[in-house]
Every structure is written in C-alpha cells, then in structure tokens.
Amino acid sequence: MPFCAANMHMPAGFYLWIALAVVFAALEGMSAQLMGVWFALGAVAAVIASACGASVPVQVAIFASVSVIALVATRPLVKKLLKKRVQPTNADRCIGEKAVVTEEIDNTLGKGAAKVGGVEWTARSETDAVIPAGAYVRVTRIDGVKLIVEPVA
DSSP: OOOBTTBOOOOTTHHHHHHHHHHHHHHHHHOSSOOSHHHHHHHHHHHHHHHTTOOHHHHHHHHHHHHHHHHHHHHHHHHHHHOOOOOOOGGGGGTTOEEEEEEEEETTTTEEEEEETTEEEEEEESSOOOBOTTOEEEEEEEETTEEEEEEOO
C-alpha cells in the first residue's frame, strides 16, 4: 500500500532504510575517504521506493543499483580531486648534486659531513665505504637530516 499523508502506516523497510542512510552519512562524516556517500544515496533511493510501496526485494535492488551507479559515476572524479600532491622540499634539490666531504664519512663510527649548495649536512655513505675529507661525492638520497652519498669517480 503506497504511503500518503492520510495513511501514517509506513511500508516495510521504510525505517530501516532511513536508519541505514543516517548510518552511512555518519560514517562518511567521520572519514575523509568518501566510502559511505554512495551507500547513503542508495539508502535514500530505497526510502523513496519504500514510501511508494515497492516490495522489499525491489527496495534492495534499488539500493544496490543506485549505490553502484553512484560509485561508478563519481569515484574516478573524486579520486582525482582527492589525490595528494607531493610537494618537493628545498632539500630534495640536493639529490643528484655533487657535494664535497668536509669531515671523513665513516658509517661504522657514525660520523661524516658534506657540503652541498653552501649548506653543510651530516652525511653517510651509501655503500658503507669510508670516504676521506676533501673527496667529491654525489647525493643519492636524503634520510631524515642526513645526506646519503656515493663517491664520484
């Protein structure tokens, strides 16, 4: 029996779908991953179907269909909009640059320093080889606040 203002009896599933819509919307509000919004839309569609007198299997089919269609239609766009952009730092500019060793680099003793771009850094050898002061090295990566370097031939 279809719902109308004169008949306050709600069809089967009506309150369940409202509860599910609220739960999915609340879960969406608690996460930044956009995981529940599609299911909340599906639940709202099922509420409407229930209010119009659709049977429970039809309500479930509408819920599933609307949820999947909303997911397929919007997920790629949402992923693109939420994609984190990596912002390189000034320190990243050092990678691949030549540096001069200002203090002998010895990984075993945990000592060493190199100067690149006018800035002196703590340095460690990529290969664990001892590198003497005055040698030229290439920065292969940065680990925390240490340059990881390899000798330049």
